[in-house]
Amino acid sequence: MKHPFSSYRKLFPILQRTAQLSSCSxxxxxxxxxxxxxxxxxxxLQRGADWGYWMEQVALARAEFARMIHAEPGDVAVLGSVSDAASSIASALDFSAERREIVTTTLDFPSLCHVWLAQQPRGAQVRFVQAQAGGTRTSAQIAEAIGARTALVSVSQVCFYDGQIVDIAATGRAARAQGALQFVDAYQSAGAVSIDVRAQELDxxxxxxxKYLLGIPGIAFLYVRPTLAQRLRPTITGWFGRVxxxxxxxxxxxxxxxxxxxNTGTPPMMCACAARASMALLNEIGIPAIEAYLAELSALALEEAARLGLSVASPGACGAPVAKGANTAIHIPNAARVEAQMLQSGYVVSARNDVIRIAPHFYNQADEVVGALRELARLTR
Ligand SMILES: Cc1ncc(COP(=O)(O)O)c(C=O)c1O
Structure with a gap:
């Protein structure tokens, strides 16, 4: 398979000695x-403090994220984590009336589920859709669970565990039809999957x-549809939320x-510098091209895993259309130990519970993905 982005590999020095395939982490x-x-x-070091430079870097990072998701910079807040973003949104919602249900799934990232569960003393009732790992019905299950009492639907666009993709335009339509709002956790999709908040009519x-945004932890971006933002008043706040x-x-x-x-307190300025540079690189290449290449790598990974007899936790049986992000999860007992052994063999992969996740990005080559799967098979034989 031809690597369309081979000229970018020199920008990632680790690739000279190690196949880093851990973009889900x-x-x-x-x-x-x-x-x-x-x-x-x-x-x-040189200037001591430079608020002008810091604020400029935060604004540039915000603009790169907005560009990536087809939003305006003013539609994006800058926070410390996705959990903070969810808490901030929850703090602006009223769960005391009849409409008090939050619909989410058992495959959403636990931190988000915790934020929603923490709203229970405020009246919220959390309804968990029992999503299946490797399942292909999750979007339909979510849509079916939304009703007249649903205030908020929270979905992870790409699942952290098995990489399955939820059709957020469809779940958003189902939410809208019932007068509910949708919150999308795009931590496992942004940078690897095309997002158009307007075309997909996201709230x-x-x-x-x-993860796929190529930066460091400590910064998160929150898009809120402009007319919705205007009527919400978060009670988790701070001086950067002021006029x-x-x-x-x-x-x-x-x-x-x-x-x-x-926005809440002082924005994460150093993280913004990193995120500004990393998203500029992604926007230069273009997410649709990255997404298309990652789909090819996914198909290849599923094919090779089937050939090796590995037990795949991700959706997309061999030959079927791939309803998953870049992450291919393989069931492995003692996944944490195998992750360490893989590192010794020159592969950075990521363990979660009982799976090893192989999560390439645009800079990875097909032989790295195939090599990691073969090494997994060898270590667990
Ligand atoms: C899908 C998803 N959402 C949320 C998180 C956690 O986000 P944060 O630590 O920024 O709250 C993760 C972390 O792995 C994730 O994979």
């Missing part, structure tokens, strides 16, 4: 990201930088226009 460090972090440190979408954060007015609480009202 931490993607590879690129030279532009390293330079951006070095620049942050240099500015700190809210959050993603952090550590003018630098007004330093202790007596009055106002809410910035648009998504900025979901």
């Amino acid at each position: 931490q993607s590879a460090l690129s030279l532009p990201v390293r330079r951006a972090i070095d620049d942050y440190l240099e500015v700190w 809210m979408l959050a993603a952090g930088a550590q 003018d954060p630098f007004a330093f007015d202790p007596l009055h609480l106002d809410f910035a226009d648009g998504a900025a009202r979901f």
Whole structure:
């Protein structure tokens, strides 16, 4: 298989000695990201403090994320984590009336489920759709679970465990039809799957930088549909959620226009430098091209896993259309131990419970994916 992005491999020094296939956990460090972090440190060292530079970097990161999801920068808030983004949204919703149900799935990332469960003392009732690993009916199951009492539907676009994809446009339509809002956790999809918040008519979408966005943890972006943002008032807040954060007015609480009202405290400036550089690289290449290549790698991984007799946890039986993101999960007892053994063999992969996840990005070659699966088969034979 031809690698369409081979000229970019030199930007990722680790690839010279190790096949990093862990984008579902931490993607590879690129030279532009390293330079951006070095620049942050240099500015700190040379100038002591530079609010102008810090705010510019945060604004640039926000603009790159907005560009990636086809939103305006003003529709995006900058927070510390996806969990923070969900908490901030939850704090702005009322669960005391008849419409108090939150629909989510058992395959959503637990941190999000915890945020929704934490709303129970405020009146929320959390309804879990029993999603199956490797399943292909999750989108339909979510749509079926939404009813007149649903206030919020929370879906993970690509599942952290098995990589399955939820059709967020379809679940969003089902939510809208019942007068409910949808929150999309795009942490496992942003940077690898095309997202168009307008075409897909999304209400809210959050993603952090550590995975397919090629950055570091500590920063997350929250898109909120402009007319929706305007009527929400988060009670988890801080000075960067104000109309003018630098007004330093202790007596009055106002809410910035648009998504900025979901900002809280001082933004994660160093993480923003990294995210600005990493998303600029992704936007330069273009997510649709990355998505198409990753689908080819997925098909190849499923084919090779079947040939090796490995037990696949992800959806997409050999030859079937691939309803999954870049991550191919293989059932492995003692997955954490095998992850460490794989590293010794030159493969960075990621264990979760009883699976090893092989999660390439655009910089990976087909032989790295095939090699990792063969090594997995050898180690577990
Ligand atoms: C799908 C998904 N959502 C959320 C998270 C956690 O996000 P955060 O730590 O930024 O709250 C993860 C982390 O792996 C994830 O995979």
